[in-house]
Amino acid sequence: MNLKQMIKDRQLEPYMHKGSFGIEKEGLRTTSQGELAMTGHPEGFGDRSHHPYVQTDFSESQLELVTPPQESLNQQYQWLSALHDVVNRTIDSEEIVWPFSMPCILPAESDIPIIKVSNQGEIEYRKQLAAKYGKKKQMISGVHFNFSFSEAFIEAFIKDARQESEAIDRCNALYLKMSRNFLRNQWLLTYLFGASPVSHASYSSEGEGRYYRSIRNSPMGYHNAFSNRVSYQSVEGYVKDIETLVTEDVLTEEREYYGSARLRGKGKAVKNLMKYGTRYVEFRSFDLNPYERLGFSYEQSLLTHLFLLTMVWMDKDSSSEEIKRGEKMNRETALEDPFSLSAFKDEGAQLLNEMQKTLKDLNLPAAYQEAVDSAREQLLSPEKTLSARIVKDLGKEGSFIQLGLRLGMNYKEHAFEKPFLLTGFEDMEMSTQLLLSDALKSGLETTVLDVSDQFLKFEYMGKVEYVKNGNMTSHDSTISHWIMANKTVTKNILKRAGYQVPRGEEFASVESALSQYPLFNSRPVVVKPKTTNYGLGISIFRQPPTYSNYAEACRLAFEEDGSILVEDYIEGTEYRFVVIDDKVEAVLLREPANVIGDGSRTVAELIQEKNSHPYRGEKHRAPLEKIKMGEIEQLMLKEQGFQFDSVLEKGQRVFLRENSNISTGGDSTDMTDTMHESYKQAAVEMAQALGVKVTGLDLIIPDITQPSTEEKPGYVTIEANFNPAMHMHAFVQKGTGRNLTEKVIRMLYPSIK
Amino acid sequence: MNLKQMIKDRQLEPYMHKGSFGIEKEGLRTTSQGELAMTGHPEGFGDRSHHPYVQTDFSESQLELVTPPQESLNQQYQWLSALHDVVNRTIDSEEIVWPFSMPCILPAESDIPIIKVSNQGEIEYRKQLAAKYGKKKQMISGVHFNFSFSEAFIEAFIKDARQESEAIDRCNALYLKMSRNFLRNQWLLTYLFGASPVSHASYSSEGEGRYYRSIRNSPMGYHNAFSNRVSYQSVEGYVKDIETLVTEDVLTEEREYYGSARLRGKGKAVKNLMKYGTRYVEFRSFDLNPYERLGFSYEQSLLTHLFLLTMVWMDKDSSSEEIKRGEKMNRETALEDPFSLSAFKDEGAQLLNEMQKTLKDLNLPAAYQEAVDSAREQLLSPEKTLSARIVKDLGKEGSFIQLGLRLGMNYKEHAFEKPFLLTGFEDMEMSTQLLLSDALKSGLETTVLDVSDQFLKFEYMGKVEYVKNGNMTSHDSTISHWIMANKTVTKNILKRAGYQVPRGEEFASVESALSQYPLFNSRPVVVKPKTTNYGLGISIFRQPPTYSNYAEACRLAFEEDGSILVEDYIEGTEYRFVVIDDKVEAVLLREPANVIGDGSRTVAELIQEKNSHPYRGEKHRAPLEKIKMGEIEQLMLKEQGFQFDSVLEKGQRVFLRENSNISTGGDSTDMTDTMHESYKQAAVEMAQALGVKVTGLDLIIPDITQPSTEEKPGYVTIEANFNPAMHMHAFVQKGTGRNLTEKVIRMLYPSIK
The missing domain is CATH 3.30.1490.20 (ATP-grasp fold, A domain)
Structure with missing residues (x-):
């Protein structure tokens, strides 16, 4: 089959770069001293057996982050980024995720904890791996890059097949050629991306005294010695060879086959590849990039993608012999000194030319060009490769462990700089970011159906739920939404039900x-x-x-x-009561923008200080807004006899605004615990009268020290909001933040603890 | 108590004209020959025992329309108007509602049917009335006008009462004075509104040979002879007197007391008036106005309202003696010749001056002034009164029965001129008008919560439901609404569930x-x-x-x-499938605006003819839109080689538009029965996949002669609409109209048949 010609004949070039991308990234949980964490898998992730995104690999301390397949690399990185935020915010405050492929300080072989799961088969499998390879080798971490062409491309590519088997053959042919040529040429990626030049003494003393491009890709690393016993010339051969390895007890299970390119089909059994065809390929040879918070940079992904496309688009194909040669070249490259030129420099240059051609033929965006240019530069200047940069930094930093700790700490701190945002999804509303974050943490299978429409889909143990704008769910009726959207109707219903409205x-x-x-x-x-x-x-x-x-x-x-x-007009203080699933989950007092004097600073300085709070931002990108110094604020000051440069007495409070909206710089104080039960009870009952599960009720209460009674109701309800903001309760100026998004998840999935 | 001064002291003048208004209007069902209809109460009204708006009075053939209390006369007339549409569209096609107070051709006394209800007590009561007054007298129909001041007015008026009993006293004082002065002065309204100058021979031969102002208000009419035995000087007296009449068996039940002014309180027992106070007063002396489709004109209501306000606002009050004199004057007025001046003309002029004063003091709108001016004119020119006009028309028409039939037919036809509108609520969307109409017919207690927001509240046997825009209900979740509002999300869900989307x-x-x-x-x-x-x-x-x-x-x-x-783009024809509660209730084919030639007329003439169809209107005020003759249509014609003045061959069809929207003059054809079951099944399943009870799905079907199968689905779904228009299915160009609003009601209230 001339695949390239077939693609051209069908005019499929514009579809070819579209695909489905997934990344799996391992990483060791490590103490602040650089030692392997001996704690259990964080409880915050809930039931591990259902978690689609945060798993443990061989060891209890080895996190594996799995992104769901995405239609673009961009979306892929949004997910990878978000998962890193979630992981860094959930693991023990004293721990970090180790940024290198080569392990942190390991305990004695026998003390390395194997995963603790309930499935005994999983534990047995790990014990056999430990016996065969040694536990320490299993602690090497890396990145797997999963790729498939888009459904639209595959569909169009097989459309004119006369029978199903022909369609499956065509599909397999694509992925087999990709895999063959990958195995033949992967050394180039090891040259460029190799990032395990050194290991800590606790790992092994083998190979000490010099640096490498990639210990992980070398014979000192972790891979099966028998990958050359598996054929990539046909799916039948591939399946037969792996099955034979298992039959002969060389492999314990099929999944123990750790070739750099693994064909994946329907389900786990390799034999399904023949019946249903290859669905994607898993490329496993990538070291963790310690300079990248996410372990693998976007540029690396672009280059990998282009590399994979080229493996199909190039005219050459690779025989089994050539594959063996390619694997040898990869091992040799891995063992090279980081600062030396590649032994295969010329072939590398040719390969980059092929990639350049693919890029042009498929009309790929400029970012791919930049990735190729950078690769070309590194091929000529080995000191610019990752492995060389690490070696240089080791010298500066003092030690491998020091460098790893510093980088890992930085990445962890990043997750706390703006705890109200979920990196990768910052364009969504804050309430949705928080909900998404809690969903990823709890292990809900999540799909972002529409970013600009704040539309999420969740699935957990087969139960599907959709959520829009953070709390619009299947638990509320469409009419209750419209009831609350109409103030007159809301008042009418509350009044008839016996509650106080103006x-x-x-x-x-x-x-x-x-x-x-x-x-x-x-x-x-x-x-x-x-x-x-x-x-x-x-x-x-x-x-x-x-x-x-x-x-x-x-x-x-x-x-x-x-x-x-x-x-x-009702004289009194306004409080926001959020009712979720028949319970008041938060009560918030909002006060107009204000500052309190200290006897020395001016109003402007006090505002500046208040605005420096990490929760204060601009244009609804933070839970609280910065106080503005505009005309309205100036006028308001003037009415109280001040200017921006007035110095306030100690304890003197001046207001910059009349309205208490958070959006104009207002303060927030959580009152959930202090509010009298009688008001909460009224709020719950009003939500029920409106027939609604999620609402934000605004109550004016003249005197919260007095309970509300039926004879003497202490409140008047001025509004019921169908889509109350949730982030403002999570991050407050004063008091305890309330995680409302978690309550929404519990309402939808009561089985999640 | 100086009520006027109390109102002034509290600055309550601006509230005083606000109130709650209700009308009860009786009318006989009559055959097209002018005879009393002997058919049963129409089944279309459902279970009579729960119907709040359409009841039967004494006779099975005597309809009683009851409007719910409304805050303005305007709203009152919307209701009265809507109920008349509903009644005229529901009664037998051969029957009309008799427009006169005096009955149509009555059968022999024994053949007049008493109401047929399941409650035996109700039947017994009617039998006793029949025995006491004769059935024929019971057939006289009229209008009752119910009035109370607004809650806000009453609240402010009693606010400073020291105890509850004082508050109740004040309230009673208002309505007692109103009633006393009404009874004293009602003769003026009988002069102006009297409209029963004559009766048919089958009623009685008493008083034959001359005309009257109001037989109904005269001793020949229907009223208790003992109303002067009930005191209006205090509530205690009023209650005691009525109770005594019952104890002495003069009255069978308290409700048999038919005074022209009846005090109404909580529940049915008059004694509750003492404990809870008067809530409203029922004024019962009004003849049906045969010239008014609704039996009582808006101007009559304005004048009545002003009259009632004046009865409180005037300085004079009426003793029991004066009330007796007033009732005598009323009887005398009723017996006067329609063309004669009133015997009490001067007092009438004084009374109108009082009303003029009230009008000015309370700053009432101009319409009240017009009503007073018209009354003044009639006082001076008796030939302008209703009774005189009727007498004149009797001569022209030939007979009382002829006149009644003509007027009754006219009013019935009015209900069918635009059967897609509900008079009184024409400002609402057509789907909401149809829903409202079906709700009123079925006897749902209905509140229009917000006209511009299309917001209705229903209650039936204690179960409350809210509906917005005709079909947004508690049966659909808020998230299903937003799923359908987002085309990408809808497609995503349908596709994953295995249905065809582009x-x-x-x-x-x-x-x-x-x-x-x-x-x-x-x-x-x-x-x-x-x-x-x-x-x-x-x-x-x-x-x-x-x-x-x-x-x-x-x-x-x-x-x-x-x-x-x-x-x-999918080649094929688009069909709208409306799914309600897991069933396809309508399938509609919409075609672009078009005309078909007849070999003689021009395109313009053919358009004009098509546009004359009663279902075609403009700006969404009719189920179909008129075809425009604008630039787009001209261009479309030109492309087919025609102009507006081209004559088309017989059978030649030309399109004026490319798009098939009804809103641009498109045609509609109902296909509910002809559409193959397999497509309906798919539509129901898609609605279920979207988790929605009401939706309008747009399917492209290339060939409806072929069923859709799982292997070869015959459709592609291009849209799911969360609020599908319902009126376009009810009134179609071709085929059978489908009443979808009724299906919505059945979904909400399955117990309604």
Whole structure:
């Protein structure tokens, strides 16, 4: 089969670079002294047997991060990044994830803990591996790169096959050629990506006294010595050879076959490859890149992708003999001194030319070109390769362990710089980022269906749930959503059910609102648009309004909406009650932007200090907003007799805003534990009256020291929000943050503890 | 108590005209020959014992329409109007509702059917009434006007009462004064509104040979002779007197007391008036106005309202003696000749002056002034009163029965002129009007919570349901709504569940869409905004697009939304499947605007004829839209070689539009019965996969003669709509209309048959 010609004939070049990408990345949990962590797998990850993303490999201390297959490398890295945040935030505060392929300080062979799972078969398998290879070899970590062509490409490629077997043959042919040529040429990637020049003495004294490109890819590393007994010339041969190795007890199980390229099909049995065809290939020869927080850089992935495409697109193919030669070259490359030129430099240059050709033929984006250029440069200048850079840094840092600790610590700290964001998904709303983070941690199989629409899909033990905007779920009815979206309807229902809401009127025209002025000329009122956003168009009259003020307020409110409400103004403090699944999970007090004097600093300096809090950001990218120093704030100061450069007395509090919205720099104080039970009870009952599982109720409470009773209700409810922000409860200015996204997950999946 | 002063002291004038208004209106079902209908109460109204709006009074043939209390007369008339539509559309096609208070042609006394209900007590009560008054008297119909002040007014009026009993006293004082003065002065309303100048011979021969203002209000009419035995000076007196009448067996039950003003409180027992106070007053002396489709005109209601306010606002009050005098004046007025001046003309003028004063003091709208002006005119010109107008028309029409039949027929026809609208609620969406209509017919207790938001509340046998936009209910989850709102998510879910959706890509920028042009240069595609409205921004390429056409299509689509979809174009016909509660309830074929030639008329003439169909209207005010003759249509014609003045051959069909939307003049054909079961099955399963009870699925089916099978699915689903229009299925161009709103009601209330 001339695969290239077949692709050209079908005009499939534009589809060819599309694919499905997955990364598996191992890493040892390590103490702050650089020793292997002897703690158990973190409980925060829940039930390990269902966790699709965070697994343990051979050892209890060896984390394996598995990204779900993604349609682009970009999405792949979003996932890899997010999983690193989740892992770094979940492991013991004293531990880091070791950034090198070669292990940290290992204990004695016998003390290395094998995974502790309930499945006895899994433990037995590991014990046999330990006996065969030694536990220490199993502690070497690496990156696996999984690749398949896109469904659309494969579909179009096999469309004109006359029978199913022909379609399967075509598909296998693609992945076999890719694998053969990969095995033949992988030495180049080892030259470029090799990053295990050295190991700690606790690993082995073999090969001490010099540096290598990749101990892991060398005979000192961890690989089967019998990979040359497996054929890649046909799927039938591949399957037969692996089955024979198992029959002859050379391998304990099929999965023990650790070739650099493993064909993967339906299920775990290799024989399915014949019946259903190859679905993807797992490439396993990559060292951890210690300079990359995620263990493997985006540029490395681009180059790997291009390399794999080239393995199919190039005219040459590789015989079994050539594959053996390629594996030998790979071992030799691995053993080379990092600073020496490659023994196969010229062939490497040719290979890069082939890649350049692929890039051009397939019209790949510029980033691929940059990756090739960088590879070309490294081929000419070995000191620019990863292994050489590590060796140089070892000298500066003092030791392998020191260097590993410093890098690992940095990566861990990164996860805590903005604990309210989930790297990779920062474009989504904060509540969704937090929900996503908790879902990944709990081991829900998660799909981001639509980033801009905040649409997630979860699956856990077969149960599918969809969530939009962090808390819109199947547990709430569509009508309860619209009930809360309509203030008049909400009030109507709450009132009829016997709860306290402000008395008021709705108007659909300025004329009708003005004609009813006499109703409002003798009491404090609030004039507001029926649908409000961030408090726009609201006028509060603590004293009965004059006609002209009332008219102006109506005009302002009508600018925001086609209907307005004029309601009794209730004197008191507003609290946000979040009800989830019939329980008040958070109560929050929001106060207008303010600073408190210290007797020496100016208002501007106090604002600056307050704004430096890590929770304060801009444009809804942080749980709290920075206080602005604009006209409104200036005016507000002026009304209190101050300017930005006024020095405030110690303890003196001045407000910069009238409204208490977080979005205009307001403060947040968690009151969940201090709020009297009677108010929480009322909130739960109101949610039930509205028929809703998730809501944010805004209650005005004049005096929280007095409980609310049926005879003397202590509150008035002014709003019910169908999609309450959750992040503002998780990260508060004062008090204890409340993780509400976790409560949403528990509501959807009560079996998750 | 000086009530007026108390109102003034509390500055309650602006609240005073606000109130709660209800109307009860009786009417006989009558055959097209003017005889009393002997048929049973229409089955369409469902279970009579739960029906809040359409009841039967004394006779099985005597309908009683009851509007729920409304906060304004305007709303009151919306309800009254809607109920008349519902009644006229539900009664037998051969029957009308008799427009006069005096009965149609009655059968012999013994043949008049008493109501047929299951409650034996109700039947016994009617039998006793029949025995006491004669059945024929019971057949006289009228209007009851129920009034109470607004809650806000009452609340403010009693706020400073020192104890509950004082509050109740104040409240009673208001309604007692209103009732006393009403009884004293009601003769004026009988003069103005009296509309029973004559009766048919089958009723009685008493008083034959001359005309009256109001037989019904006269001693020949239907009223208790003992109303002067009930005191209105205190609630205690009122209660004691009625109880005594029952004890003495003068009345069978308390409810038999038919005074012109009946105080109503909590529950049915009059004694509750003392404990809980008067809640509203029922004024019962009004004849049916035969010139008014609804039996009582809006102007009559305005005048009545003003009259009632005046009865409180006027300084005078009425002693028991004066009440007796008032009742005598009313009887005398009723017996006057319609063309004679009132014997109490001067007092009437004074009364109108009082009303004028009230109007001014309370600053009532101009419509009240017009009502007073008209009354003043009638006082001076008796020939302008209702009774006189009827007498004049009797001469023209030939007979009382002829006149009644003509008017009743007119009112019935009105209900069928636009059967897709519900008079009174025409501002609401058509689907909501139809739902409302079915709800009123079925006897759901209905509240229109928000007209502009299409928000309804239903209650039936204690079960409350809310519905927005005709079919958004508690039966669907909020997430299923958002799933369908997002085309990409919908496709994703349907595809994973194994259903057919078009292959496609989503793009968030013009650049990314253009860069992927190679994917689309060899197949037919549709370029569309991710969120579409009325087909805006959609480009269809039946042949693979050129780059420049593709680029232009992307640009157009991005004008409508921030994301666009490029999907395979599927050749075939699009059908709308509406699934409700796991069943396909309608299948609709929509075709682009078109006309078919007859060999003589021009395109323009054919369009004009097609547009004259009663289902065609403009701007979504009818189930089908009129075909426009604009630039697009002109261009479309030109492409086919025609102009608007081209004469088409017989049978020749030309299209005026490319798109099949109803909103651009498209045709609709119901296909519910002809569509193959396999497609309906697929639609039901897709709705289940989306987890949704109500949806409109758009399927492209190349060949409906072939069933869809799992191996060879015959359809591709291009959209799932969360709020499918229902009216377009009810009123179709071809085929049988499908009542979907009824299905929604059955989903919510399975007990309703």
